[in-house]
Amino acid sequence: MTDFFADVVWSDIALATVDTLIMVFGSLGLTVLIGLPLGLALFLTAPGQVWANRGLHGALAVAVNILRSLPFIILLIVLIPVTLALVGTSLGVAGAIVPLVAGAAPFFARLVETALREVDRNTIEAVQAMGATTRDLVLRALLPEALPGIIAAGTVTAIALVSYTAMAGAVGAGGLGDLAIRYGYQRFQTDVMVVTVALLIVLVQLVQMLGDRLVRHFSRR
Amino acid sequence: MIRIDNVHKRFAGGGGAALAGVDLTIARGEVFGVIGRSGAGKSTLLRLLNGLEKPSEGHVRFDGIDVATLGPADLRQLRRRVGMIFQNFGLLSSATVAQNVALPLKIAGTPRAAIAARVAELLDRVGLHDHATKYPAQLSGGQKQRVGIARALATGPDVLLCDEATSALDPETTRDVLALIAALNRDLGLTIVLITHEMDVVRQGCDRVAVLKAGQVVETGPVADVVIDPQHAETRALLADAGDIGPGAHDFAGQVVHFTVHGAATTTPLISRIARETGADLTILDGRVGRLRDTAYAQLTLGIAGGNTAAALELLAQYGRVSR
Ligand SMILES: Nc1ncnc2c1ncn2[C@@H]1O[C@H](COP(=O)(O)OP(=O)(O)OP(=O)(O)O)[C@@H](O)[C@H]1O
Ligand SMILES: [Mg+2]
Numbered sequence: 001m002t003d004f005f006a007d008v009v010w011s012d013i014a015l016a017t018v019d020t021l022i023m024v025f026g027s028l029g030l031t032v033l034i035g036l037p038l039g040l041a042l043f044l045t046a047p048g049q050v051w052a053n054r055g056l057h058g059a060l061a062v063a064v065n066i067l068r069s070l071p072f073i074i075l076l077i078v079l080i081p082v083t084l085a086l087v088g089t090s091l092g093v094a095g096a097i098v099p100l101v102a103g104a105a106p107f108f109a110r111l112v113e114t115a116l117r118e119v120d121r122n123t124i125e126a127v128q129a130m131g132a133t134t135r136d137l138v139l140r141a142l143l144p145e146a147l148p149g150i151i152a153a154g155t156v157t158a159i160a161l162v163s164y165t166a167m168a169g170a171v172g173a174g175g176l177g178d179l180a181i182r183y184g185y186q187r188f189q190t191d192v193m194v195v196t197v198a199l200l201i202v203l204v205q206l207v208q209m210l211g212d213r214l215v216r217h218f219s220r221r
Numbered sequence: 222m223i224r225i226d227n228v229h230k231r232f233a234g235g236g237g238a239a240l241a242g243v244d245l246t247i248a249r250g251e252v253f254g255v256i257g258r259s260g261a262g263k264s265t266l267l268r269l270l271n272g273l274e275k276p277s278e279g280h281v282r283f284d285g286i287d288v289a290t291l292g293p294a295d296l297r298q299l300r301r302r303v304g305m306i307f308q309n310f311g312l313l314s315s316a317t318v319a320q321n322v323a324l325p326l327k328i329a330g331t332p333r334a335a336i337a338a339r340v341a342e343l344l345d346r347v348g349l350h351d352h353a354t355k356y357p358a359q360l361s362g363g364q365k366q367r368v369g370i371a372r373a374l375a376t377g378p379d380v381l382l383c384d385e386a387t388s389a390l391d392p393e394t395t396r397d398v399l400a401l402i403a404a405l406n407r408d409l410g411l412t413i414v415l416i417t418h419e420m421d422v423v424r425q426g427c428d429r430v431a432v433l434k435a436g437q438v439v440e441t442g443p444v445a446d447v448v449i450d451p452q453h454a455e456t457r458a459l460l461a462d463a464g465d466i467g468p469g470a471h472d473f474a475g476q477v478v479h480f481t482v483h484g485a486a487t488t489t490p491l492i493s494r495i496a497r498e499t500g501a502d503l504t505i506l507d508g509r510v511g512r513l514r515d516t517a518y519a520q521l522t523l524g525i526a527g528g529n530t531a532a533a534l535e536l537l538a539q540y541g542r543v544s545r
Contacts, residue, residue: 126311126369129271130325130376131300140324144315220314220356 008191012179017199019093020175023165024203026093027100028158035105035157036150038064039112040138046113050134064106072103072164076171096173100164108157115149116142148219155211159204166200176200222412223247223270223380228279230265230436239265241436242279249379252406252413254427254444256420256459262436263416267382270414271303272296301329304373308385310365312357318368319344319353325375343371347401363394370401374409381405383415387422399426403514420463424448424513432456445513449481449520450542473506475526478534482541483518492523495536500528 038060044050045057070078076099083090083098119142127141143150169177176196184193223246230240239262247253257263268274269281272288281288283299291299312321319340326336344350347367357365366386373381383402387395403426405411415426423430423444431441432455440453451457482491487510492503508521519541525533537543 120309120311120314122307122309122311123313125268125273126305126307126372127313127324127328128273129300129303129305129382130328130372131297132328133297136328140327141313145313147315218315221358 005191005195007189008195013176013192013195013199016174016176016179016196019173020162020165020177020200020203022093023096023100023168023173023175024158024161027097027104027161027165028154030097030101031104031108031157031161032154034101035108036112038105038109039116040142042109042113043116043142044134044138050128050137064109067102067106068110070103072099073167073170075099075103076168091172092174096165096168096175100161100168103164104157104161107160108153111153111156112146112150115146115153118149119145148215151211151214151218155208155215158207158211162200162204162207222249222284223414224280224282224285225266225269226280226282228266228269228276228281230262230269230274231277238277238436240269240276243433243436243438245431245438245441247412247414249412250406250410251428252403252415252426254423254430255414255416255433256418256423256430257433257455258418258459261433263418263433264384266433267305267384267414267416270380270382271300271305301325301376302378303380303382304370304376304378305382306366306369306373306384306386308388310357310362310369310389312365312368312372314357317354317356318349318360321357321368322371322375325372329376339375340371343374346374347371361394362390363397366390366394366398367401370398370405374405378411380412380414383413385416385418388417388419392421395422396425402426418459420448420459424463424511426514428514432459445483445516445518448513449483449518473504473524473526475502475524476530476534477506477545478523478525478537479521479544480523480537480541481518481520483513484516486540487517487519489540491537491540495533496528499530499533499536501525501530501533502527503533 042057042060042064045053045060047054067075079099079102080090083095086098087094089095123141123145124137127137132140165173165175166177166180169175169179170181176199180193180196183189184196225243225245228240228243229238231238243266255263255266265274269276272291275289288299313324316324322340322343323336326339331339341350344353347370349364349367349371352360352364357368360368381402387398390398399422402413402415406413415422417423427444429442430444430447431438432447432453434455440447440451440456447456448460451460495501496503502525504524506522506524508519510519512518534543
């Protein structure tokens with residue numbers, strides 16, 4: 001057993017794990033920052049809502065759908081010039097963040113929109129009938145009511161980001177995916193492959209557990 | 222207080238008009254019922270009153286002010302004078318009872334200290350002071366509606382709009398909630414617009430009623446008049462749903478008449494008296510005895526045979542209303 005893992009360079013594994021964590025949670029933060037307002041805008045501009053606007057809603061929906069229809073591996077390559085312009089490099093952790101966020105934010109935005117649509121129509125109406133501004137409606141009713149759904153959306157998005165970072169490894173992003181591809185695929189070092197796969201599984205499990213726990217904590221239904 | 226003037230409402234996306242020329246006047250301090258079947262336009266009508274919906278045509282005036290002409294800030298101000306409660310309560314599931322009741326006050330910018338005192342007072346009024354820290358999911362339907370009512374009252378409105386407020390409740394809880402609404406009307410002088418599809422609710426809770434059918438008011442008047450002497454087929458159908466107008470007895474060999482009486486005459490032992498005086502035999506084939514808010518009424522299908530039938534009918538007509 002110990003023999004099997006004898007050639008694994010554990011310090012490389014540790015560094016790669018840290019890189020993966022930075023990429024997943026760094027891009028998750030930015031994804032929420034961009035995706036939450038985008039999801040809100042999608043919801044509020046939909047027909048029958050307070051900012052109902054067919055044109056704007058359509059434009060946002062098309063933009064989101066375009067980004068979501070590109071397989072992530074294609075998005076990675078297509079966005080290289082954008083990444084270069086924004087962060088100066090398309091390599092490493094910094095270079096990965098732009099495509100990660102571009103891939104995850106529209107996905108998260110759609111999930112947020114769905115979570116907001118679950119908010120009871122009567123509740124929204126009741127808050128409007130109190131004389132609430134749209135700002136009050138969003139901050140005091142929509143977001144608190146949709147919070148468990150939004151956290152669940154964040155969990156799904158974080159897990160998608162774990163798999164995105166592994167793919168980003170293929171174009172020089174670093175992290176566990178990069179390690180798995182370099183050692184496991186290109187050098188047939190099965191031991192490294194096994195370790196990285198195990199770490200990815202553990203990471204996904206932890207994210208899911210944490211997310212579920214938060215959802216339960218904030219659910220009052 | 223509220224004037225609805227030739228209001229039409231058509232929704233984008235076609236279909237017929239939800240409202241087709243509604244005229245109504247609702248007086249200050251009264252409990253005004255609007256009854257109609259599903260899809261008649263009741264909710265649409267109610268939502269016009271606080272500007273949640275704009276009329277396609279016509280005017281809704283509050284103390285003479287046309288709701289449609291108000292800017293966003295004035296409309297928000299108006300809405301603080303108009304409380305609203307819903308069939309499904311519309312409470313925030315993520316907030317406690319106290320936080321739900323506090324919400325309209327926070328939105329109105331009431332100072333923190335004043336909010337706590339006001340919330341305690343409101344929860345007292347609806348009998349929920351022991352439940353302040355519970356979440357709506359931990360309450361029964363009747364308790365949820367009480368939270369809804371406390372919340373609707375928070376900003377001290379003059380008008381309370383009730384959209385099928387008792388439809389999700391059992392008959393006993395319905396009575397309790399209607400009694401609470403009646404108390405608010407009496408104690409606070411609140412004008413109440415109450416929408417329902419149940420004649421029982423109108424009978425228990427309203428002063429006047431309008432019957433809505435396919436977006437039009439087909440009958441309106443004091444509840445006693447409308448219930449006792451319905452003019453329109455739709456009203457009679459709604460009364461029949463509530464078991465008010467029975468099928469009568471087709472097999473009775475003799476004269477069958479519908480007889481309605483209300484007020485003091487209801488408790489007069491008139492059937493035996495008429496029988497004695499005219500020699501006619503009277504029997505009750507179907508009927509209902511109950512209360513319209515505060516007055517007793519009876520609505521009976523009588524069979525009359527033998528003796529002086531014409532004289533019996535004449536006597537009946539002295540006490541109440543007779544129809545065949
Ligand atoms: N937002 C809307 N968009 C399109 N049509 C609508 C909308 N709201 C209501 N309608 C239509 O208007 C008509 C009246 O609806 P409304 O909700 O006022 O009926 P209601 O009398 O309250 O019925 P219920 O007892 O089922 O609540 C219905 O035909 C309904 O389909
Ligand atoms: Mg309705």
